Structure formats: C-alpha cells, structure tokens
Amino acid sequence: MQALYEGKAKRLWATEDPQVLRMEFKNDATAFNGEKKAQFENKGRLNNTISTLIYGQLERAGIPTHFVKQIDDTNVLVKKVEIVMVEVIVRNVSAGSYCKRTGQPEGQTFSQPIIEFSLKSDELGDPLVNDDYIRELKLATPEEMAFLRASALRVNDFLSALFAQAGLRLIDFKLEFGRLASDPSVIVLADEISPDGCRLWDIATGEKMDKDRFRRDLGGVMEAYEEVLKRLQELS
Numbered sequence: 001m002q003a004l005y006e007g008k009a010k011r012l013w014a015t016e017d018p019q020v021l022r023m024e025f026k027n028d029a030t031a032f033n034g035e036k037k038a039q040f041e042n043k044g045r046l047n048n049t050i051s052t053l054i055y056g057q058l059e060r061a062g063i064p065t066h067f068v069k070q071i072d073d074t075n076v077l078v079k080k081v082e083i084v085m086v087e088v089i090v091r092n093v094s095a096g097s098y099c100k101r102t103g104q105p106e107g108q109t110f111s112q113p114i115i116e117f118s119l120k121s122d123e124l125g126d127p128l129v130n131d132d133y134i135r136e137l138k139l140a141t142p143e144e145m146a147f148l149r150a151s152a153l154r155v156n157d158f159l160s161a162l163f164a165q166a167g168l169r170l171i172d173f174k175l176e177f178g179r180l181a182s183d184p185s186v187i188v189l190a191d192e193i194s195p196d197g198c199r200l201w202d203i204a205t206g207e208k209m210d211k212d213r214f215r216r217d218l219g220g221v222m223e224a225y226e227e228v229l230k231r232l233q234e235l236s
C-alpha cells in the first residue's frame with residue numbers, strides 16, 4: 001500500500017472509511033526546513049502519545065480537532081481534512097525566528113500573544129505572510145482568518161494553562177487547521193501538538209524541553225520529550 005501523503009515527520013494512509021485517515025508518526029526529525037536530519041528511536045511513539053493526550057483534552061474543552069482515536073504507539077485515526085496551507089504560529093515569549101528577525105534577546109515575555117502566519121511550503125521555506133497575502137493567494141477567506149486567529153488564542157490559553165500545570169512554560173507553537181472533507185465549512189485543528197512544534201521551557205530550571213535541543217545540538221532530545229510526556233501523564 002502507498003501512503004497518500006508523506007511529510008517530514010508523518011505519513012497519511014487511507015482506511016476503509018473515506019472520511020477517515022490513519023496518521024503515522026515517524027522517528028524522523030528535521031530542522032531548518034529539512035536541512036538538518038536525524039532519526040530518534042521512540043520519537044514517533046512519544047509525539048503520538050503526547051499529541052493524543054493533548055488532542056483528547058482539547059476535545060473535552062470543546063475545541064474541535066481532527067482527532068478520532070489512537071490505534072497503536074505510532075498511529076492515530078483522524079478525520080479527513082483539506083489542510084489550510086497556512087501555518088499559524090503563536091508566540092508568548094521571544095525566541096527562534098522572532099529574535100532572528102528583530103535582533104531581540106530570547107526570553108522576553110510579550111504584553112499580548114503574537115500571532116503570525118507562514119505559507120506551508122517547504123519549497124519556499126515557509127515564508128512569513130500577512131492576512132492580505134493569504135486573501136490574495138486564496139488560501140483562506142477573511143472570515144476563516146478571523147476564525148483561525150480566535151481558535152489559535154483559545155488553544156494558546158488552554159495549552160499555556162495545561163503546560164504550566166506540568167511545570168512547563170509555553171514559549172511559542174505552530175498550529176495547522178483543516179476543512180473537514182465531509183463539510184468544508186467546518187474548520188478543525190489538524191496535524192499534531194508535540195515538542196516538535198512547540199517551545200517548552202522548564203519553569204523551575206529554564207531548560208529547553210523541545211526540538212530546540214535537536215536544532216541547537218543540546219543533546220538529550222528524547223529524554224526531554226519523555227519528561228514532557230511523563231509530566232502530562234501525571235496530570236491526568
């Protein structure tokens with residue numbers, strides 16, 4: 001069988017139900033738009049387990065997602081969606097490309113969260129765009145953009161509180177959304193939420209507990225993911 005889609009960290013497979021896909025988490029890690037690559041044993045399992053736990057909590061909090069159910073260590077069933085080709089990034093504290101772009105130091109808390117958008121395009125290196133670009137590129141309507149902003153802030157509030165209970169500070173993260181194949185007027189949260197797409201700092205020590213450990217060669221990448229999972233599991 002051929003995967004319907006293969007990305008840098010996941011594959012999507014068809015199931016008997018045309019409205020449902022199987023999403024497989026790979027052990028591959030990439031950074032800097034795929035320039036840096038590695039494989040980590042257990043990464044697929046850890047990200048799947050963390051993401052499943054978080055999606056379950058989001059659903060219970062009334063935030064609609066593509067999540068259906070976990071089938072095994074590295075696979076979940078998800079509702080089929082058409083991905084909105086815009087990555088939604090929320091920042092609470094300065095880090096990463098915000099610092100590169102502005103020359104500001106890491107670790108400054110913003111007065112309000114920053115929401116930014118980039119094109120979901122490996123070829124172009126996910127360039128930063130604004131609402132006007134997205135409208136003209138017909139990637140989302142202004143009404144959909146208003147929904148994405150509101151949803152991103154709601155998810156930020158929820159996740160910031162959840163991670164804080166786990167002793168982790170949510171610095172920034174990336175979300176992807178999709179239009180349900182069964183009803184494209186409905187937009188749900190898609191993709192994954194894991195330390196691959198979030199920056200998480202230990203509140204007690206300031207230690208980085210996310211993919212920056214891989215990006216910056218800090219070592220202990222899977223140990224950090226394992227610790228994030230352990231702390232989230234202790235809450236539930």
Ligand code: TMP
Binds near residue numbers: 096126197
């Ligand atoms: P950035 O500071 O590199 O723009 O990243 C902001 C957040 O978004 C960070 O938590 C990592 C996440 N992210 C992804 O998940 N995928 C991406 O392609 C990029 C650029 C960032």
Ligand code: ASP
Binds near residue numbers: 030031032033
């Ligand atoms: N997700 C992107 C990549 O895999 C960028 C990053 O996370 O640094 O290349």
